[in-house]
Amino acid sequence: MAGVFCLGIATLDYVYSVETMPTRGEKYRSRGLAVVGGGCAGNASVAIARLGGDCWLATRLADDFTGDRIVADLNAEDVDTRFARRVAGLTSPVSAILVDAQGERMVISHSDPAMPEDVDWLPHELPGEAGAVLADTRWGEGALAALRLARAAGVPGVLDGDRKPPHPDLVATASHVAFSQQALREVSGEEDPRRGLAKIARDASTWLAVTLGKEGVLHWDGQVRHSPAFVIETVDTLGAGDVWHGAFALALAEGRDEVGAIRFASAAAALKCTRFGGRDGAPAREEVERFLSEQR
Template sequence: MTAVLIAGIAVIDFVLTLDEMPRRAEKYRAREAAIVGGGCAANAAVAVARLGGQALLAARLGDDPIGDLILKDIDAEGVDCRLVRREKGRRSSFSSILLDRDGERQIVNYRDETMEKGAGWLTGSSVPEFDAALADTRWPDGAEAVMRLARERGKPGVMDVEAPTRIAGDALRLATHLAFSEQGLAEFSGGADLAAGLKRARAETGAFVCVTRGGDGVSWLEGDMVRTMPAFRIPVADTLGAGDVWHGAFALALGNGEDEVAAMRFANAAAAIKCSRFGGRSGAPSRIEVQEFLKERA
């Protein structure tokens, strides 16, 4: 079984669906609601597990009831949580998320800024063997630790690059693959256009670089040319967690030995299926669902 080490945040999301986003300070009634686990790393870990991989999650939680809920939910998905550290007296992260009728989202997140930022336990033999690593810019120390381990062990190291990007500069330089959001690439490159931004990122890091663009698919550098793989066209119910599912699927495919183009197509399919379902990461697909989806579109 392909193992993916994933470092980053794990939260609980309180998701409410409305016809349109609130614009005034008054009461609103949700059409639908769900309490689901969230956070970039936790979402990606669940995606990896559902897609048939072994997900190893490294994260920081408080010793509070929210942390209990987060762990219970992730554990039920089959994610290995031995590298999750809980800190006494700290509060776990949670988010309030509003979705409009088009599936677009607005997120308000709380995180305990007194949480220990270090990742000293993610070194050497304390971390099990893995086939690929994934991290994001929201926990720079954790990202650097797992990207360094991936480099030392000769495994693909994927960074989910969101703004602010430079706070995780050491991790970006250690990674083999950088998958930017459009906002992340613009911030990293100082507002350069897509092609110039990708070229700057590759020149600074030497990594494979791409940018995920939602409904416009994913673009990457092939030599000095920008290539684009369109997104699959599906009815959109909920985009929440789609990017995290994409990154988890991409890292898993690389860990399986797929090349970047095949890995991006696999990730596009997984993210598209998720977007067709309400409920954040609860809509993440199984490997069989992705395989059938791709077979129908061969």
Template sequence: MASVVCTGVVTADLVFRLPVPVDAPVKYRATDSALTAGGCALNAAAAVARLGGAAHLAGSVGADALGDLVCAEMAAEGVATGLVARVAGVPTARSAVLVGPGGERTIANHRDPRLFAAAPVLPAPFSFDAALADTRWPEGGAAVLAAARAAGRPAVLDAENPVREASGALRAASHVAFSELGLADWAGEGDPAAALERAARDLGIWVCVTRGPAPVLVHDGAALFEVPVFAVTAVDTLGAGDVWHGAFALFLAEGFAPLAAVRRANAVAALKSSAFGGRSALPDRDQLDRFLKEHA
């Protein structure tokens, strides 16, 4: 069982499913709703656990009821929370999420900077098979990725916008997976393929950019590749990128070649997006394997 430590933002999400797009400041009546634990690192850790890996979450929550919710949900998912700090007097980060009829989501998030005052304390020597960090906690991410890379383990950065504020984590990573907005923030507006080639050259590492329903672009330092995504009817895309990164880090930890890890992560994100309700459609290993056989 490969182990992955996931570092970054942890939230409590109040999610509403709406029958129409959010395009006016009026009252909307939701057709469904859910209160669930969320955040980039948490969703990634849940994906690792659901796929059979040993998942460890490193982050901070408040010593409040929402922090209790987060830790209880992760325990139910089989995610180890020994590296999650409980900060007294500070509220757990929270998001209000509106999911439209095509699965697109609008997010309003609040996180108190006091949650990120100290980097996570990891066991020494570094004892995980891979590390994943997001840009929402730049200092914590840089520390964890540097420890993983020093130990010769995959150190994956979820390079979501803003990326410029996380330069330390960017330089510590062995693999950087940009979002489209993250790549644009780092490289400026322009052709994604050209921007990715420049990122591979300037950073000297493996890079890719996820683009929603469009193929993932990958540059391994020598050549550019496209990895197609899987066509599904998107119902809820909240956290799809997060679980993609968790799955990708796990498959690297298991020894998959990066392109194969990308394809498998594409399948995990597609399956997760096929139903409403946070992680309700997040696949386990058997479901993933069946899906991949059906789409060979």
């Protein structure tokens, strides 16, 4: 069984289903509520576990009730949380999220700014079964340490570039970076993602891509290539990008090439979007394989 060592943020999300996004300062009624674990790395780690991979999550949490719930939910999904650091006197990450009738979301999140930045407590080598590393951008020094572990072990080191990387060496240290459209725009200064990808690829040895939601994925292999998204009825996009990154990293750990990994990850993310409740909608391996077998 392939495994992925993940590092980054794990949260507790309060996800409210609404007809439309609020536009005025008044009371609104939610059609549904899901209280579920979240965060880029947290969601990705659960996606990996549901897809049949081993997964270890290094994350920073407070020694509070919210942190207890986050760890318990991850353990229930068979995510190994031995590398979850608990810090007394702080608050664990939490988010309030609105999802409208079109499946789009609005996120209000809080992470304690006093959370320690040091990396001394992280492992000095990867767990023996880890065939890839996945890091998000919420903790720059930690992400850099994790990606250096991947380089030392000779395995893929994937950066989830959903925000502009906070450390200048992150992109160069990763073997693979998949940006969000916003982060690519911030890094490249280009509104058009094709131009932005081409611009930063000229000076990079890292494999680069940008995820565009329902518009699919662009990646660079000497020129910009496009992988279309699967056509589905969208219910909730919350966590879809995190599921995509988790599935992509697992596919690389299993030995797939990048094009195959994009297709596998896009299928997992598409299935997630058909279900309300953030990462609760992350699919099992057999669902993804069946979905792919039905595509033409």
